[in-house]
Amino acid sequence: MKVLIVTACGARKNLRPMPAYKLYKSARIKAVYNRRCGNDMKILSAEHGLLDAHKTIEPYGRILDQKRALELVTSVARQIEDYDCVVFFKGGARKAYTSLIKAACEKAGQTLVTLGYANMGGINDLPKVMEFARQNKWEEIQKIEHAEICN
Numbered sequence: 148m149k150v151l152i153v154t155a156c157g158a159r160k161n162l163r164p165m166p167a168y169k170l171y172k173s174a175r176i177k178a179v180y181n182r183r184c185g186n187d188m189k190i191l192s193a194e195h196g197l198l199d200a201h202k203t204i205e206p207y208g209r210i211l212d213q214k215r216a217l218e219l220v221t222s223v224a225r226q227i228e229d230y231d232c233v234v235f236f237k238g239g240a241r242k243a244y245t246s247l248i249k250a251a252c253e254k255a256g257q258t259l260v261t262l263g264y265a266n267m268g269g270i271n272d273l274p275k276v277m278e279f280a281r282q283n284k285w286e287e288i289q290k291i292e293h294a295e296i297c298n
Contacts, residue, residue, distance in 0.1 A: 148281045149187075151230040152273070153248060154179045155240035156192040160206040167192070168200040175239045175267055182273045189226070191235075191244050197226045197251075216247040223251035230257065232280045236273055238263030249297055259297040260288055269293045 157173030164170075167190050168180045180188060180200060188200040193211035195204060196219045209215070227233050235248045245261060252259035262276050263269040272291050279287040288294050 148231040148283060149229070150232045150234060150277050150280045151227060152179060152183050152186050152188045152234050152236065152277060153191055153197070154188075154236045155211075155244035156190050156194075156198075158210075162206055164203050164205045166201045166203050167198050170204060170206065173239075175236070175270075178267055178270050179236050179273065182270065184274050184277055186234075186277055187230075191223070191240075191248060197223045211241065211243045211247070213243065216243050216250075219247060220250045220254060223247065224254040227251060227257050228255050232258045232260065234260045234262065234273070234277055234280060236263045236270070237261050238268055238270060239266045252297065260294060261297065262291070262294045264293045 154176055157171035157176055159172040160170050168176055190198045190200055192198045193209040193215055194207040233252055237245050260280055276288055276294055285296055288296055
């Protein structure tokens, strides 16, 4: 099973172009990146939509609002079609990002697992959730606090 890990972008950025996972000055993004366990990772960006973590980008200042989220749903849905499951680590992310990834997964017919609370609560459960998703062990994911399966 092919699992994609996604997290939201961060407001604070470095001032020069670099790979997305390095551009954002976010402990959450770095923590997710370090726990991706070989899975593809993308960052949900207000400017770029769903962005490969290794893609080099310029700094920007756009903030995700409801209008922009609606504009991005179709393109995000297209980018997740090749995966069997999307795991969204939401710890510290604004609700607009969770709403966007939920809408995109619904449009693409993808299983979505959300995980995380507060700033980085649940981060250490991320590798376990991805492994359970890869093995279709949904009942095990349901036992993890702050993990939710959305179909």
